[in-house]
Amino acid sequence: MNTKDLAYFNQLIQVKNFSKVAQEFGVTQPTITMAIKRLEAEFQTKLVLRDRIHNELVVTPSGEQLAIHAQNILRELALTQQEITHLTQDRTVLGLPPIIENYYFPRVAAHLQAQGMLANLQTLEGGSVWLRNALRDGRADLALLGSTAPLSYKTLVAEEFDRQPFNVFVAATHPLAKRKRIYFSELKGEKFVLFNSSFVHNTAFNTLTRRNHFRPEVVFRANDTHVIMNLVAANVGVTFLTDIVDQHRQDVVRLELLDDEQPEFISSIVTRTSHVLTPTQKQVLAVLRATLGDD
Amino acid sequence: MNTKDLAYFNQLIQVKNFSKVAQEFGVTQPTITMAIKRLEAEFQTKLVLRDRIHNELVVTPSGEQLAIHAQNILRELALTQQEITHLTQDRTVLGLPPIIENYYFPRVAAHLQAQGMLANLQTLEGGSVWLRNALRDGRADLALLGSTAPLSYKTLVAEEFDRQPFNVFVAATHPLAKRKRIYFSELKGEKFVLFNSSFVHNTAFNTLTRRNHFRPEVVFRANDTHVIMNLVAANVGVTFLTDIVDQHRQDVVRLELLDDEQPEFISSIVTRTSHVLTPTQKQVLAVLRATLGDD
DNA sequence: TGACTATTATAAATTATTTTTATAATAACT
DNA sequence: AGTTATTATAAAAATAATTTATAATAGTCA
Numbered sequence: 001m002n003t004k005d006l007a008y009f010n011q012l013i014q015v016k017n018f019s020k021v022a023q024e025f026g027v028t029q030p031t032i033t034m035a036i037k038r039l040e041a042e043f044q045t046k047l048v049l050r051d052r053i054h055n056e057l058v059v060t061p062s063g064e065q066l067a068i069h070a071q072n073i074l075r076e077l078a079l080t081q082q083e084i085t086h087l088t089q090d091r092t093v094l095g096l097p098p099i100i101e102n103y104y105f106p107r108v109a110a111h112l113q114a115q116g117m118l119a120n121l122q123t124l125e126g127g128s129v130w131l132r133n134a135l136r137d138g139r140a141d142l143a144l145l146g147s148t149a150p151l152s153y154k155t156l157v158a159e160e161f162d163r164q165p166f167n168v169f170v171a172a173t174h175p176l177a178k179r180k181r182i183y184f185s186e187l188k189g190e191k192f193v194l195f196n197s198s199f200v201h202n203t204a205f206n207t208l209t210r211r212n213h214f215r216p217e218v219v220f221r222a223n224d225t226h227v228i229m230n231l232v233a234a235n236v237g238v239t240f241l242t243d244i245v246d247q248h249r250q251d252v253v254r255l256e257l258l259d260d261e262q263p264e265f266i267s268s269i270v271t272r273t274s275h276v277l278t279p280t281q282k283q284v285l286a287v288l289r290a291t292l293g294d295d
Numbered sequence: 296m297n298t299k300d301l302a303y304f305n306q307l308i309q310v311k312n313f314s315k316v317a318q319e320f321g322v323t324q325p326t327i328t329m330a331i332k333r334l335e336a337e338f339q340t341k342l343v344l345r346d347r348i349h350n351e352l353v354v355t356p357s358g359e360q361l362a363i364h365a366q367n368i369l370r371e372l373a374l375t376q377q378e379i380t381h382l383t384q385d386r387t388v389l390g391l392p393p394i395i396e397n398y399y400f401p402r403v404a405a406h407l408q409a410q411g412m413l414a415n416l417q418t419l420e421g422g423s424v425w426l427r428n429a430l431r432d433g434r435a436d437l438a439l440l441g442s443t444a445p446l447s448y449k450t451l452v453a454e455e456f457d458r459q460p461f462n463v464f465v466a467a468t469h470p471l472a473k474r475k476r477i478y479f480s481e482l483k484g485e486k487f488v489l490f491n492s493s494f495v496h497n498t499a500f501n502t503l504t505r506r507n508h509f510r511p512e513v514v515f516r517a518n519d520t521h522v523i524m525n526l527v528a529a530n531v532g533v534t535f536l537t538d539i540v541d542q543h544r545q546d547v548v549r550l551e552l553l554d555d556e557q558p559e560f561i562s563s564i565v566t567r568t569s570h571v572l573t574p575t576q577k578q579v580l581a582v583l584r585a586t587l588g589d590d
Numbered sequence: 591t592g593a594c595t596a597t598t599a600t601a602a603a604t605t606a607t608t609t610t611t612a613t614a615a616t617a618a619c620t
Numbered sequence: 621a622g623t624t625a626t627t628a629t630a631a632a633a634a635t636a637a638t639t640t641a642t643a644a645t646a647g648t649c650a
Contacts, residue, residue, distance in 0.1 A: 045382070065569075076364050084340050313626075
């Protein structure tokens with residue numbers, strides 16, 4: 001079976017017009033007719049029907065079924081091409097969410113530079129969820145990801161290297177500032193300044209507010225921890241962050257949480273199950289493990 | 296790209312001999328040579344190397360990479376064929392682990408029979424783990440599966456319909472028989488008669504023994520709950536089962552567990568994410584939901 | 591109604607691809 | 621050196637895919 005036929009079919013399912021598909025692929029219309037016929041013969045089933053009454057193409061259940069698998073196969077082929085290109089050109093793309101890039105990466109970068117590996121290394125920035133998908137479809141080869149629960153996917157292998165509790169930060173002048181430890185429920189009624197760009201922080205925060213049955217009043221959301229800390233220092237509100245973004249300021253106090261079963265910021269080195277690592281990628285991985293592992 | 300080339304390549308990786316692969320596929324040897332050349336041209340990389348010194352075929356990293364994806368693609372194609380066959384022939388294969396078949400299925404069967412659907416329905420028996428794989432590769436279309444944690448896989452959709460706590464069963468003459476509820480830790484030192492064929496029961500049991508730091512003395516394992524119950528009645532040992540396998544006997548007493556965070560026997564209706572259901576399969580699913588859902 | 595349009599199907603010719611046949615090349619083994 | 625096992629190469633043959641040209645079907649509109 002030719003995968004080209006699957007590509008034709010996949011496109012036909014989308015645009016529901018043989019002639020348009022032919023145009024898009026730069027072939028003539030009978031090519032598409034024949035391709036579909038071949039697939040119908042191969043799977044011994046009708047794939048599309050012509051609804052003359054409403055003048056449109058109807059996809060049979062078998063067609064729907066094939067469409068799903070055709071997509072999977074085409075995705076798999078594209079990924080293969082991506083991976084082999086990275087493999088032969090010795091390209092290494094490391095996915096880094098901003099928080100992890102700020103806190104963990106400088107340490108790693110020094111070691112990588114020392115071994116002359118920073119040159120071949122390309123970084124790809126984005127949120128943890130976005131990067132997970134980038135890793136899945138081959139745009140990245142390795143990634144450091146944050147999560148609240150241990151990552152577990154069939155297509156990805158995650159290796160946890162750090163766990164950080166979430167903390168509450170309040171202005172030094174805030175009534176709670178004298179405390180070292182508080183329960184999250186004590187924040188009921190507080191105003192919050194939150195981190196916008198981190199899916200992980202927000203997930204953890206939402207878990208805690210839901211568990212403690214309150215609707216938080218979020219007065220501002222920022223993408224920069226410095227901005228957040230400045231607002232907290234000015235008593236605009238309190239915030240909820242991990243210690244790894246703390247700048248140890250005089251005017252802001254860190255409070256630990258006393259709650260049982262707190263969410264944690266879990267950092268993991270993640271790779272694709274199906275990916276064969278280049279020597280460089282293996283080295284990068286080794287450096288990541290050595291640098292981040294014994295924390 | 297022709298998937299036949301992937302099949303040739305996949306086989307070549309296994310047997311590492313062009314001539315043998317040709318034989319197995321009933322083609323001549325240059326066919327294989329050419330197929331590999333086509334793939335190497337397509338992906339612009341060497342896939343295999345000839346190690347003249349050790350006289351064997353070496354697979355390059357790119358080759359390893361392609362091999363992984365070739366397998367995935369071939370599996371996907373086989374699954375497609377399976378699913379379309381079931382779809383066009385209106386075949387429905389329902390996977391049932393023995394415990395679930397005994398307890399839940401009789402109720403369902405009555406309803407299915409009433410609607411004349413029992414004829415087209417084929418059942419496939421096997422352990423929960425084995426059935427999960429059968430479902431994945433298309434040997435089954437639907438399955439009822441037991442598990443200790445909610446099932447969550449990318450390729451499968453699980454719909455929980457029941458949760459049962461595990462219980463301990465002891466002979467009526469056993470010292471613990473007067474109790475209604477016990478802690479699992481109180482079973483330290485007991486002899487156990489266990490269920491052999493259930494992965495789920497064993498997982499749950501192991502979790503509890505590990506958590507309570509003891510090595511259970513298992514004196515017998517059986518595949519039939521009646522055998523187990525007879526042994527328990529005869530005070531050969533105590534057992535650990537869900538209530539759904541209980542036959543409400545006079546000579547055996549059921550004890551509930553008082554432990555926090557007990558494992559549970561979770562029963563789910565499971566289907567494949569990629570699977571398009573036939574009308575019959577939809578009906579079967581509806582009956583399953585209606586019969587099992589409002590418990 | 592009949593000309594016109596948009597769409598898909600069919601058949602023969604053409605082109606491209608795959609497989610075979612025949613044979614060469616390489617290197618290990620005796 | 622001859623033999624064997626293995627893969628590569630080249631030309632011929634066989635298959636398969638695509639195009640060209642045209643038919644078929646049904647809807648649209650004057």
